[in-house]
Amino acid sequence: MTPKHLGKVLLEKWRIIALCIALAMALAVLDLVVTTPVYKSTATVVAGVRAPETIGPQSVAEQLSSDYLLTQEDILKSDRVARQVVTDTGLANAPGVIQQYGWEPTDGALPDFIASKLRNGLLVDSSVTNSRVMEISFLSGNPQFAAAMANAFASAFIDVNVQLQADPARRTVASYTRQLDALSGKLHEMQAQLVAKEGTLDIVAGKGDNDPDSARLNALSAQLAAAQAQSAAASAHAGAGALPDTMASGVVQGLQTEIARLEAQRSQMSATAGPNNPDYRQLVAQIAGLRGQLSSQEALIRKSAAAAAAQAQAMQSGLNGAVTAQRGRVTKVRAAQSEVSVMQQDIANLQASYDQIAQRRAQLQVLDNTGQTNLSLLSPATPSDTPVLPRRLLTLALALMTGVVAGILLALTIEFFDRRIRFSSEIESWLGIPDLGAIRISPPRPMRLPRMVTGLLPNTRAQ
Template structure:
């Protein structure tokens, strides 16, 4: 038999092929009707991978979407999220689930963990390469339950993500509180050391060293002036009594000199006119001698005053010299203490800077632990599906039709192979070895002779 014989046999047995196909379709329909229906509900999550930080400020750096979303898929399917769903929906208080948990023999794990493992099994998380959206598909025989669990997993994940953001911030906040206490203690200790050192060295008050230096400079100037005055006083005191400039400049001495000069002139005239022994001449001589004695006393008084001033100037110079030496020694002590105080001041400044930094960081972390914000939000909440996702009726019917037709064809070909029949001219000639002269079953007559055919 050739191909045309098989094709003719299929044409002859088309009813058998159709019957087998219908039987397969009916069987698939019955199978589909009796198969348990599964409904799939979907909820979507939107991730903002460039969200700015409201506390630290600035825009968040763009992150690798694939790695971030892949991590979030693992978190969604984690036991923490599943246990949160079980707690939220009250499955951990369901008597039926509690009984099944006791009968399972898995008491080594907690009830919520046991329920969470069974809740997460039908969950499918689908990611896309071009968007920052995750789709949470949950399968269940109850469409309402599928929608409820899909939405519950999305909301539980958002809460878990927020908790994962807040919990570390709270831990850091507690740690920073302990650190700020230590930083405050270090700052207070540094300030106490600095204050004690300033009080011990007399450095209390701002600019104490500069004040002491200014005092030293002023005392040095006063001592220089006193040295010059002492030198002048000594020079005046060391001159002879008669040539003393102070005596010559004295008004008393100058007045007596004038009187002596006048009396001396009168005495000279009296001597010339009356003679040296005249009583008037003797009286004039006595007056001149008295004036000269008074002048000597006045000069002595002036010289004594000059010597007294010289001694006072020397004493003042010696006093200033002692004050300058003491002030210079004080300034040197303050200079050496200034270096030590600078070290202590740097300790205070560094302790204050550390305290301010820890305080600022504590405030920032405290705000982060109190702000209920995350970079993920529920985009779409799941709704109860109207059509089941499994079984796929259209696909099963298509497979039933194709499989039924294919099975009918195989059955028809098998029957033809078991009991072949002559259905074509070539098949008759091969079966009998006799050439066919005419085919009366068709509308035209085929005559064959020596491999040729004619039609009439």
């Protein structure tokens, strides 16, 4: 079928096409009259960048990723947000809600059924490039209900985000609480064991060189060193005949001076008077008495030095025994302190762990109670006066196009099954008979009025 033939066919069957167009337009008008208008209300939520110290595992880099808003959109479309909307609005307890949504007991729980129905009217738009604003729209035949549901979904979305961020912290707080309870009991048990151990080992306060036993050992060691020096000095004096003490003695020096003086007199008298002189003999006797006194005094000094040396040695021996005994006690105490120090170190480590967990739990409790989130309501939804469905002009345009296409297809279908020859070109193409010509029928001549009538009419010439 040539395009010329197709055009002729469509022109011949214009009544069928017109009938299809009229039928399609009538159906479109009927649909516009019957269809309930649908209103759309939109609330906008902005997803700002949240500080890292707030609740939740997301970092700033994760929130700036390309899939962050897609994840938030999936959360918004989830059953949890829809159930939160049902809970917040109390739709499950509203009168007539069962008849409105057509709920049956076989459909499951009423709140879940209503939530699934509400999700059908939810529209989310976050496809704007380089924008962190999400548009939350709701479709309903009641403009007030559409605005209320859009705002309810926005509020529930923010609340669920707070819950999603707070739930990990809350679970961590519970875990930390259990750990702290276990650590507290273990810490008290170990402290009791430490006190009992210190009592058993007779350990007093102080560690290392600061404990009383070590201080007493240091004092005894100092005394021993002094006694050893004193004993050495006394032994040296006694071994040398106590010569330093003898020379330092005033009595000895006086006797020696007196003897020297009398010796000088004796020498002089021996030269003048002779050895048989009574005065000379008396002087010699006096000198002998003085020498006896000097010898006695020197012997006394040597005896005193020997006694001092013996006393110093005895003191040194006593201090040696005391130092040895005290050193043994210090060694024993330090060995016991080593056992105790291990327990003290374990207690210190356990206390450090307890303090860290307690500090972290306190931080998480504060963050949990603040209820922070990076989502904020930018603008609430308001009732719309203009319905978004049905779209009258679009519906009529589609009906017109549908009618035209349906009419053309119907006309071509009828022509396909109707094999009658209507055009001269079909004779040659279908039957192979040459077309020798066409007999044209002249159009009917116009009716002429009589001359006497036409003469009476103004501005009229005879045909």
